[in-house]
Amino acid sequence: MVNVKEFSLLNKSLRHKLRVAFYLMSLIPLITCITLFIIYYNNISVNAWSFWEMFISISVSFIIAILGFLVAKQIVDPIIEINAEVKSITRGDLNRRLSFDREDEIGDLSSSLNQLVERIRNNMDELRNYGEKTKQINYEINRRVVLLSGLLEISNLITKGTSLREIFDISIGKLSELQDASWGCIVLQNEDKTFRIEASYGLDEHTVEDLKHDLGLKVMDYVLLNKQGVIINKDYSEKEVVVLRERFGTDNIMLCPIFEHGRIIGFVGVGSLQKEATFAKEDLEIVLIFAKQIAIALENEYLINRLQKLEIKDTLTGLYNKNFIINRLQEEIRRAIIYQRPCSFVLLSIDKFKDFSSTYGVLATEAALKKIATILESGITDIDRVARYGDFEFAIVLPDKNKKHSVNFANQLRVKVAEYFSQEDDAKKRLTICGAVSENPIDGSNAKDLISKAENFLNIARQKENTIIDKL
Amino acid sequence: MLPIRKIISKQLGELLVERNIITKEQLEKALEIQKGKGGLLGEILNELGYAKEEDIAHALTAQYGFPFLPLANYEIEQQVVLTIPENVCSQYCLIPIDKIGNNLTIAMSNPLNTQAIEDVEEISKCSVQIFVATPSDIRKAIQKYYKNK
Numbered sequence: 001m002v003n004v005k006e007f008s009l010l011n012k013s014l015r016h017k018l019r020v021a022f023y024l025m026s027l028i029p030l031i032t033c034i035t036l037f038i039i040y041y042n043n044i045s046v047n048a049w050s051f052w053e054m055f056i057s058i059s060v061s062f063i064i065a066i067l068g069f070l071v072a073k074q075i076v077d078p079i080i081e082i083n084a085e086v087k088s089i090t091r092g093d094l095n096r097r098l099s100f101d102r103e104d105e106i107g108d109l110s111s112s113l114n115q116l117v118e119r120i121r122n123n124m125d126e127l128r129n130y131g132e133k134t135k136q137i138n139y140e141i142n143r144r145v146v147l148l149s150g151l152l153e154i155s156n157l158i159t160k161g162t163s164l165r166e167i168f169d170i171s172i173g174k175l176s177e178l179q180d181a182s183w184g185c186i187v188l189q190n191e192d193k194t195f196r197i198e199a200s201y202g203l204d205e206h207t208v209e210d211l212k213h214d215l216g217l218k219v220m221d222y223v224l225l226n227k228q229g230v231i232i233n234k235d236y237s238e239k240e241v242v243v244l245r246e247r248f249g250t251d252n253i254m255l256c257p258i259f260e261h262g263r264i265i266g267f268v269g270v271g272s273l274q275k276e277a278t279f280a281k282e283d284l285e286i287v288l289i290f291a292k293q294i295a296i297a298l299e300n301e302y303l304i305n306r307l308q309k310l311e312i313k314d315t316l317t318g319l320y321n322k323n324f325i326i327n328r329l330q331e332e333i334r335r336a337i338i339y340q341r342p343c344s345f346v347l348l349s350i351d352k353f354k355d356f357s358s359t360y361g362v363l364a365t366e367a368a369l370k371k372i373a374t375i376l377e378s379g380i381t382d383i384d385r386v387a388r389y390g391d392f393e394f395a396i397v398l399p400d401k402n403k404k405h406s407v408n409f410a411n412q413l414r415v416k417v418a419e420y421f422s423q424e425d426d427a428k429k430r431l432t433i434c435g436a437v438s439e440n441p442i443d444g445s446n447a448k449d450l451i452s453k454a455e456n457f458l459n460i461a462r463q464k465e466n467t468i469i470d471k472l
Numbered sequence: 473m474l475p476i477r478k479i480i481s482k483q484l485g486e487l488l489v490e491r492n493i494i495t496k497e498q499l500e501k502a503l504e505i506q507k508g509k510g511g512l513l514g515e516i517l518n519e520l521g522y523a524k525e526e527d528i529a530h531a532l533t534a535q536y537g538f539p540f541l542p543l544a545n546y547e548i549e550q551q552v553v554l555t556i557p558e559n560v561c562s563q564y565c566l567i568p569i570d571k572i573g574n575n576l577t578i579a580m581s582n583p584l585n586t587q588a589i590e591d592v593e594e595i596s597k598c599s600v601q602i603f604v605a606t607p608s609d610i611r612k613a614i615q616k617y618y619k620n621k
Contacts, residue, residue: 340563405590442594
């Protein structure tokens with residue numbers, strides 16, 4: 001059988017096609033022309049060549065030349081087409097494929113180009129993946145930075161003496177920013193082995209209630225075994241862990257102890273509802289730092305409380321403070337009972353001082369308070385004690401003075417204050433004080449009774465102004 | 473007001489020494505103990521066995537002219553007891569024994585405690601007559617009458 005394909009130009013190489021085109025377009029017409037010219041010039045059997053014969057042979061030559069042109073076009077067209085395709089690829093359309101299913105150089109070129117594009121596309125994909133990964137790493141770094149800055153923020157709050165409540169709330173807020181964290185809690189143990197939830201998020205009421213009792217104990221026991229903090233995930237099969245996982249309803253849990261003087265007093269817990277995710281060691285480290293910060297805040301609070309208990313003076317007036325005077329009153333009452341003597345408690349309040357304060361400002365207020373403090377202090381004897389009792393209240397403990405003497409004494413102080421301020425030109429600045437006197441034994445046998453009586457009397461005195469009240 | 477209060481100047485200890493109930497050394501020792509552990513001088517002298525409660529009460533009567541009342545044999549009306557609250561009575565070691573009109577009579581162990589008398593006046597709004605009684609008699613009476621309340 002004759003293979004038709006062998007005769008087809010389609011499968012031939014460009015060089016071959018070019019040669020054929022060249023022959024068709026130049027050599028064959030040229031040879032035809034030369035032949036015609038020879039025939040015409042030599043007049044060889046001119047009769048044999050009629051006009052039609054000439055016409056036919058020229059036409060044939062012309063057709064052959066056109067065929068040559070078509071062959072040439074077949075060579076040039078795909079090149080133009082490839083050029084257009086390549087241009088569109090360079091513009092970024094990497095999904096485009098060259099579809100020249102040919103066996104010549106054009107076919108080779110297009111398949112080479114296709115391979116090239118494929119490779120570029122693979123590289124681009126890889127680059128994109130790297131970009132994605134870098135983005136994720138950046139995101140992770142960013143989150144860590146935010147968490148760490150959160151820790152710094154908490155440190156700042158601690159040094160500023162912010163309340164514990166606020167520190168707990170901010171800590172739990174920051175913990176919730178941990179990746180995959182769905183719930184969190186800060187739990188401290190009470191004296192009676194129950195627990196208090198200082199802050200929590202993402203936990204249902206039932207779990208929170210459980211945490212206060214037996215669930216809290218279970219977690220605490222496990223934390224005591226893992227003082228460095230622990231990450232629990234579904235691979236853990238210890239009995240205790242399985243119970244914890246069931247009770248919290250989460251597979252992934254991080255637990256960190258809160259220490260105070262080397263003793264564990266509570267824990268920080270963070271859990272994730274995401275089945276696949278598990279917390280990383282870095283996450284645990286962050287939670288551990290949070291637990292330490294909370295411990296520092298607790299320690300700080302404890303020390304401040306202790307300091308306040310030890311403090312006995314009011315910073316503005318230099319008088320004793322409320323705490324001190326209450327303790328002192330109790331002591332003096334005890335002494336009075338032993339020695340069969342009376343002891344009195346005086347409360348003094350500056351009349352309409354809120355108006356004064358809002359009209360004349362902080363400086364004038366402080367100056368007035370200081371002045372009154374000086375008047376009171378210079379008016380008492382060595383065994384009496386005077387204190388700043390409230391914003392604009394003072395208290396005096398008068399040992400060995402019964403009600404009658406104490407009322408006289410309080411009236412003397414009242415007059416002294418009124419006299420001092422009576423010299424003011426501005427009527428609003430003419431301050432006066434009112435007061436109340438309670439006594440042991442008449443009004444009670446302990447500080448609490450005397451204070452509550454005195455406060456009741458003072459409420460009446462406040463309405464009357466510039467007066468001392470000692471009974472209802 | 474009782475004129476008697478104005479002449480009270482001497483301390484109980486001095487009075488007892490003066491009346492030869494205790495010696496100066498005994499007083500000093502008792503004061504020493506008072507300094508250390510606190511308490512009332514009369515009670516310390518009694519505990520040490522230097523002076524009986526009755527001796528002290530009699531010394532006060534003799535010196536200042538307060539009448540002595542053996543409280544153990546005295547019946548007090550409940551109505552009278554109510555004029556002074558219990559905590560005031562036990563703190564000052566006194567007990568009201570009679571009330572006629574605006575005159576309240578009280579028995580107390582230390583009639584020199586003027587502030588206590590003022591408080592009684594303040595509470596009862598009466599003028600007060602004073603009898604001296606021994607501290608233990610007064611405490612027994614307080615126990616008896618305020619328990620009945």
